[in-house]
Amino acid sequence: MSGGHFNYEQYRIEHISDEVEQLILNNSNKDVDEYGDRKGTFYSDATIREFERGLMILRQAQIYAQRIDWLVSGDDSEDTFHTRLASDLSKIK
Numbered sequence: 001m002s003g004g005h006f007n008y009e010q011y012r013i014e015h016i017s018d019e020v021e022q023l024i025l026n027n028s029n030k031d032v033d034e035y036g037d038r039k040g041t042f043y044s045d046a047t048i049r050e051f052e053r054g055l056m057i058l059r060q061a062q063i064y065a066q067r068i069d070w071l072v073s074g075d076d077s078e079d080t081f082h083t084r085l086a087s088d089l090s091k092i093k
Contacts, residue, residue, distance in 0.1 A: 002070070002073075002075060003066070003069040003075060004073055005068075005072045006065060006068075006069050010062050010069060011062075013061050013062040013065060017058035017059050020051055020055045021055055023041060023043075024051050024055065026040055026041070027040055027042060060089065060092065063085065063088045064085070
């Protein structure tokens with residue numbers, strides 16, 4: 001089955017977290033894009049710290065959605081759910 005209970009919406013959370021990560025990484029980028037706009041947004045350090053907190057929460061949310069999806073879809077047993085959840089959460093940087 002490979003999930004499907006949440007219609008694979010957990011990948012939208014993953015996409016959002018990737019976008020937030022890029023905002024963090026490019027915050028101080030002074031290069032310009034093809035339209036002549038600066039790539040960096042130059043948010044304050046306090047704002048970037050909140051982005052980093054949000055990124056961690058989004059990554060956790062994606063993992064929880066994925067693991068719950070596989071459990072309720074019958075792909076994982078409860079034991080496997082707990083094992084994979086712990087493993088996935090430990091890999092978040």
